[in-house]
Every structure is written in structure tokens, then in C-alpha cells.
Amino acid sequence: MGWADRAVLAALMRRLSDWLREHRLVTPGTVLRWHLVARKWTYPSRTGRPPVDDVVVALIGRMARENTAWGYHRIQGELLKLGHRAAASTVRRVLERLRVPPASGRDTAMSWR
Structure with a gap:
């Protein structure tokens, strides 16, 4: 009204x-x-989670490219050591958005053959 x-x-x-x-x-x-x-007292409707910071996105991409054997959980742990909190699922979504394949697809240097 x-x-x-x-x-x-x-x-x-x-x-x-x-x-x-x-x-x-x-x-x-x-x-x-x-x-x-x-x-x-009505607040605007906020849907979903806040977006991931661009600095964290760049850091995730850099870690994945430089360390091909690291998976989502390892990248998440390294981010936590640097003071950035992000879930493993967030790391996975960011890597998909950056078109970086999973660790098994990136790791071509190390092979059992």
C-alpha cells in the first residue's frame, strides 16, 4: 500500500x-x-550467498594452475592457511567457472605408467 x-x-x-x-x-x-x-522495518530481499571475492577467485585459479596435483580440499586448506575461508564446493564452482579441470585431469606429469 x-x-x-x-x-x-x-x-x-x-x-x-x-x-x-x-x-x-x-x-x-x-x-x-x-x-x-x-x-x-522491511528489509530488501537478499537471495543466495554473497559472491566470492575476486582476489580469492584469482588465488584459487593460481593455486590450481601452479599445483596440478592439488584437489579441492587441498586448495581449501591452503586458502585457510592464508586467512581466506572458502568451502571445497566453492573452490570446485570457481574452478569450473575458470574452466580448470579437476586435479586428476590436470596432473599429466605424474603417472604410474
Whole structure:
């Protein structure tokens, strides 16, 4: 409801008959206060988690390229040592977005053959 709608509602409540005015539960001023408080305390809807910082994304990409045997959990642990908290699933999503294959696909230098 907009401000004009609230004002019209309050004006209509004042025009009620005496009998209805005596038996109503709230006053027009209370209705206006309810709407003002609702407007004041409503927060914008935030959906999802906050995005990963660009510095962390660059760091994840660099670690994955320079250390081909490291997996998601190892990169997560190294990030934690550097003071950046990120879940292994976040590391996986960032590497997918950067088009870096998983550790088994990156590790071509070391092979049992």
C-alpha cells in the first residue's frame, strides 16, 4: 500500500458510524502507525550467498594452475592457511567457472605408467 492508500484508509475509518467506532479494535492512527512501522522495518530481499571475492577467485585459479596435483580440499586448506575461508564446493564452482579441470585431469606429469 502506498502513502495515499493509507491516508484514504484512515479517512474512511474516521467516517464510520458512532456504534462501529466504539466497537472497533484499533484507531485510524494505529493503522497508520502499523503501516509506517512495516515500511520502516522491511528489509530488501537478499537471495543466495554473497559472491566470492575476486582476489580469492584469482588465488584459487593460481593455486590450481601452479599445483596440478592439488584437489579441492587441498586448495581449501591452503586458502585457510592464508586467512581466506572458502568451502571445497566453492573452490570446485570457481574452478569450473575458470574452466580448470579437476586435479586428476590436470596432473599429466605424474603417472604410474
